[in-house]
Amino acid sequence: MSRKKALKGKGSSNTPNSSPSAEKEKGKKVSSQANGVVHPSRPSLSNSGEFYDIAFKVMLVGDSGVGKTCLLVRFKDGAFLAGSFISTVGIDFRNKVLSIDSMRVKLQIWDTAGQERFRSVTHAYYRDAHALLLLYDVTNKSSFDNIQAWLTEIHEFAQQNVVIMLLGNKADATHERIVKREEGEKLAKEFGVPFMETSAKTGLNVELAFTAVAKELKHRELKEPNEPKFQLQEYVNKEMKGVGCCRS
Amino acid sequence: MAAEDLPSQFDVVILGTGLTESVIAAACSRVGQSVLHLDRRNYYAGNWASFTFNGLLSWIEEYKNQQELQITESEQEWRSLIEDGEEAVPLNSVDSSISNLEVFCYASEEEEQEEETKDLLTCPNAETVSEETNSDSTETQDTVTSDDVTESNVKVQNEENEDSAPKEQLHASDISEHSQSVEEKQPNRSPADPPAELQKKITYQKLLKEGRRFNIDLVSKLMYSRGALVDLLIKSNVSRYAEFKNIGRILTCRNGKVEQVPCSRADVFASKQLTVVEKRMLMKFLTFCLDFEQHPEEYQDYSEKPFSEFLKNKKLTENLQDFVLLSIAMVTQQTLTEEGLKATQHFLRCLGRYGNTPFLFPLYGLGEIPQCFCRMCAVFGGIYCLRHSVQCLVVDKESNKVKAVIDTRGQKIGCSHFVVEDSYIREEQRESIDYRQISRAVLITDRSVLPSESDQQISLVTVPPVESSGPAVRMVELCSSSMTCMPGTCLVHLTCSSSGTAQQDLAPVVSQLFHIPTTPGEDPSEGTGEISKPAVLWVMYFNMRDTSAMDSSCYSLPSNVHVCTGPDAGLGSDYSIKLAESVFHCLLPDEEFCPPAPNPEDIIYDGDAPQAEGRGFDESNDTEANKSQAEEEGTTNETNPENSEAAEMDSVAQETTLDTNPPSEE
Numbered sequence: 065m066s067r068k069k070a071l072k073g074k075g076s077s078n079t080p081n082s083s084p085s086a087e088k089e090k091g092k093k094v095s096s097q098a099n100g101v102v103h104p105s106r107p108s109l110s111n112s113g114e115f116y117d118i119a120f121k122v123m124l125v126g127d128s129g130v131g132k133t134c135l136l137v138r139f140k141d142g143a144f145l146a147g148s149f150i151s152t153v154g155i156d157f158r159n160k161v162l163s164i165d166s167m168r169v170k171l172q173i174w175d176t177a178g179q180e181r182f183r184s185v186t187h188a189y190y191r192d193a194h195a196l197l198l199l200y201d202v203t204n205k206s207s208f209d210n211i212q213a214w215l216t217e218i219h220e221f222a223q224q225n226v227v228i229m230l231l232g233n234k235a236d237a238t239h240e241r242i243v244k245r246e247e248g249e250k251l252a253k254e255f256g257v258p259f260m261e262t263s264a265k266t267g268l269n270v271e272l273a274f275t276a277v278a279k280e281l282k283h284r285e286l287k288e289p290n291e292p293k294f295q296l297q298e299y300v301n302k303e304m305k306g307v308g309c310c311r312s
Numbered sequence: 313m314a315a316e317d318l319p320s321q322f323d324v325v326i327l328g329t330g331l332t333e334s335v336i337a338a339a340c341s342r343v344g345q346s347v348l349h350l351d352r353r354n355y356y357a358g359n360w361a362s363f364t365f366n367g368l369l370s371w372i373e374e375y376k377n378q379q380e381l382q383i384t385e386s387e388q389e390w391r392s393l394i395e396d397g398e399e400a401v402p403l404n405s406v407d408s409s410i411s412n413l414e415v416f417c418y419a420s421e422e423e424e425q426e427e428e429t430k431d432l433l434t435c436p437n438a439e440t441v442s443e444e445t446n447s448d449s450t451e452t453q454d455t456v457t458s459d460d461v462t463e464s465n466v467k468v469q470n471e472e473n474e475d476s477a478p479k480e481q482l483h484a485s486d487i488s489e490h491s492q493s494v495e496e497k498q499p500n501r502s503p504a505d506p507p508a509e510l511q512k513k514i515t516y517q518k519l520l521k522e523g524r525r526f527n528i529d530l531v532s533k534l535m536y537s538r539g540a541l542v543d544l545l546i547k548s549n550v551s552r553y554a555e556f557k558n559i560g561r562i563l564t565c566r567n568g569k570v571e572q573v574p575c576s577r578a579d580v581f582a583s584k585q586l587t588v589v590e591k592r593m594l595m596k597f598l599t600f601c602l603d604f605e606q607h608p609e610e611y612q613d614y615s616e617k618p619f620s621e622f623l624k625n626k627k628l629t630e631n632l633q634d635f636v637l638l639s640i641a642m643v644t645q646q647t648l649t650e651e652g653l654k655a656t657q658h659f660l661r662c663l664g665r666y667g668n669t670p671f672l673f674p675l676y677g678l679g680e681i682p683q684c685f686c687r688m689c690a691v692f693g694g695i696y697c698l699r700h701s702v703q704c705l706v707v708d709k710e711s712n713k714v715k716a717v718i719d720t721r722g723q724k725i726g727c728s729h730f731v732v733e734d735s736y737i738r739e740e741q742r743e744s745i746d747y748r749q750i751s752r753a754v755l756i757t758d759r760s761v762l763p764s765e766s767d768q769q770i771s772l773v774t775v776p777p778v779e780s781s782g783p784a785v786r787m788v789e790l791c792s793s794s795m796t797c798m799p800g801t802c803l804v805h806l807t808c809s810s811s812g813t814a815q816q817d818l819a820p821v822v823s824q825l826f827h828i829p830t831t832p833g834e835d836p837s838e839g840t841g842e843i844s845k846p847a848v849l850w851v852m853y854f855n856m857r858d859t860s861a862m863d864s865s866c867y868s869l870p871s872n873v874h875v876c877t878g879p880d881a882g883l884g885s886d887y888s889i890k891l892a893e894s895v896f897h898c899l900l901p902d903e904e905f906c907p908p909a910p911n912p913e914d915i916i917y918d919g920d921a922p923q924a925e926g927r928g929f930d931e932s933n934d935t936e937a938n939k940s941q942a943e944e945e946g947t948t949n950e951t952n953p954e955n956s957e958a959a960e961m962d963s964v965a966q967e968t969t970l971d972t973n974p975p976s977e978e
Binding site for chain 2: 157182
């Protein structure tokens with residue numbers, strides 16, 4: 065198992081008499097504005113010590129074992145968690161600041177903490193989301209069949225204008241593949257959500273998935289009145305890499 | 313997706329997801345115990361749950377159906393799993409903690425169709441409702457929700473800030489600064505109902521259509537800003553999962569008139585109802601209460617006498633006696649002096665930490681809090697199954713301890729400890745029955761009982777007993793920015809210890825404070841006094857069983873079964889938190905209760921290690937491997953406070969940064 069844990073240089077919240085995690089957010093709060101976004105003209109400090117202009121919450125959803133945690137770790141740390149099965153332990157949420165059109169967008173990406181395993185995800189998890197990445201595993205038919213059920217749950221509890229993106233993960237596993245790319249595209253079309261295939265193992269389209277979501281959210285939040293709408297699916301189609309093409 | 317089998321052995325199996333059980337789950341999981349957390353319902357938090365309006369209608373429906381249901385049991389299935397030397401203790405499959413449920417709708421049904429005899433309990437298909445909501449403007453909702461992300465930080469910071477500050481006394485300047493900083497944010501964050509919408513009548517259809525905007529709690533409590541729950545949320549870092557709003561004002565109802573209670577120094581000085589003499593008197597008394605232990609001579613003659621007599625003796629005017637007794641100490645006429653003083657002191661100590669009153673309320677309702685602890689439990693490896701219960705306990709005859717449970721799927725799951733909510737225990741396992749009841753009413757009204765400049769305030773209203781012997785009724789009025797009701801409405805919770813059914817106890821208060829239309833949608837006739845009262849759109853009465861007086865001697869159960877009683881009638885949650893802590897120490901005497909969870913950013917994943925090619929995506933079902941991996945993760949993924957010197961240094965540095973960043977920008 066290649067999973068290693070280490071302390072980052074930055075603080076730990078284990079000091080008994082203080083709660084640095086809360087204190088660290090101090091900087092963020094000072095320049096925060098009423099509607100949840102942080103004012104662009106006043107950069108703020110994120111938990112990890114990075115400055116950002118605007119912040120969003122992104123939630124990962126999908127069956128157990130489709131690679132939600134792997135996708136998160138690949139995006140955040142550029143690493144891949146090998147091993148036959150990693151049930152989520154200890155991953156709560158992670159922050160990453162992306163640079164989008166000269167603006168620093170912080171994504172706070174939340175993992176299900178394993179509560180999806182027996183379909184017991186708390187409602188608050190969906191409700192707080194600005195964007196939801198809905199994953200299935202291309203080597204696992206039932207994870208694909210369950211997408212519909214997840215969407216029902218999302219529509220019941222999430223905000224109505226939440227950004228949803230469908231991801232077919234483990235696209236590198238060509239031999240074990242059961243769900244065809246076209247099937248994913250068809251399903252996405254049916255529900256009117258953007259779609260791409262990803263691989264947390266090779267990194268295929270992982271960065272793109274999060275970047276696309278960040279672009280869409282940033283665009284929505286700061287839209288000038290007569291600016292044209294950001295076309296998420298078009299952007300994705302243009303930037304997307306096919307399976308086996310290259311390792312981004 | 314739920315076809316997976318559960319592991320066959322856990323350290324702790326917990327049944328019920330109410331506040332106490334959830335805190336125990338988080339605490340156990342946090343220190344490395346393997347936890348299985350179950351609930352027979354399809355929602356979290358049991359009797360602590362909050363529901364959307366449509367969700368509440370389904371809950372009501374379920375209650376009605378359950379009343380009619382004859383319980384038929386098939387015990388045979390699990391009989392075969394009981395071995396020699398084992399004994400089975402069956403559990404309850406039905407919850408009977410709710411009773412006397414009554415629902416009345418006063419909102420007009422006009423909009424969609426003409427008047428017809430309403431079956432109040434039949435709600436239109438939830439699916440159509442959500443369809444309709446989709447077409448609604450979502451802009452306001454979005455603004456508010458995204459706003460909350462920052463709001464939570466605001467709150468947590470306020471408290472951290474306070475904590476590090478040496479001054480914790482009741483300084484008028486402190487209080488006003490604090491309340492202001494919070495107040496200033498209010499106008500931005502509330503979806504401030506446009507006046508036009510206020511005038512528009514809210515119909516029943518509208519309530520259904522906007523049903524998602526409601527988060528209606530079964531239990532109505534507030535959080536004392538220095539109470540056990542707030543302390544635990546901060547200590548454990550669970551506070552990161554929730555957001556809070558402070559209670560804006562405390563009201564009382566005297567002689568049929570609703571008025572504001574001056575409780576902080578700033579309030580007292582600003583009060584228009586008090587004379588200058590009264591102001592001085594009240595300030596002097598409150599200052600005494602803050603450290604009454606220092607002046608035993610003042611009250612020792614009254615230690616055996618009621619607090620109310622002590623107040624009389626202190627020569628407070630009748631006005632002030634009522635304020636202190638009912639709204640600040642929130643005790644009865646019979647409460648003894650020392651207890652009354654303690655309650656007053658607790659109230660005063662909580663003042664000013666977050667605002668003008670001693671209380672906080674979680675956005676989206678109290679039902680959030682148990683779920684936050686469940687999330688913490690899950691993050692540390694706890695396994696969650698809703699719609700899943702335990703049929704019976706398997707007790708080892710020799711040791712008289714529970715060694716396993718048999719779940720509703722007929723799987724035998726081993727455990728060292730079993731924690732269970734009271735309502736799952738059958739009568740046969742009870743030694744004595746000491747139930748009390750809580751009377752509850754939930755109202756949706758069209759405006760506040762005391763309109764003010766800001767209509768986005770949460771108010772606590774203490775209503776004196778109608779008869780002197782009766783219980784005082786506690787009312788919490790929630791505004792739409794608390795994310796518990798739709799704009800243009802207020803959600804009102806009434807609570808008291810029962811003397812009769814909820815309707816008998818609370819309907820007089822409802823008609824005293826609110827206008828009840830005689831026909832749905834009817835306007836109050838002018839000149840009756842009714843016109844000044846908010847109109848009730850919808851009301852529900854029910855009784856909830858209060859098991860808080862029960863202790864382990866009330867049950868005949870093996871020693872490693874720990875029963876958690878349900879919510880009590882009190883305003884705070886201290887009772888439930890203390891119970892959780894004592895159960896935890898019973899289970900794990902040597903472990904710390906809810907130490908701070910590490911910052912998620914402190915865990916990094918390193919990809920340098922060789923990747924196991926080809927192995928990565930095999931969906932192997934080797935449960936043994938899963939388990940050992942989970943174990944490994946559970947034990948190693950947290951940073952060790954003792955040997956992470958660098959980390960400690962860092963956080964000191966953090967504090968310094970905090971100090972150089974003056975809070976003046978707040």
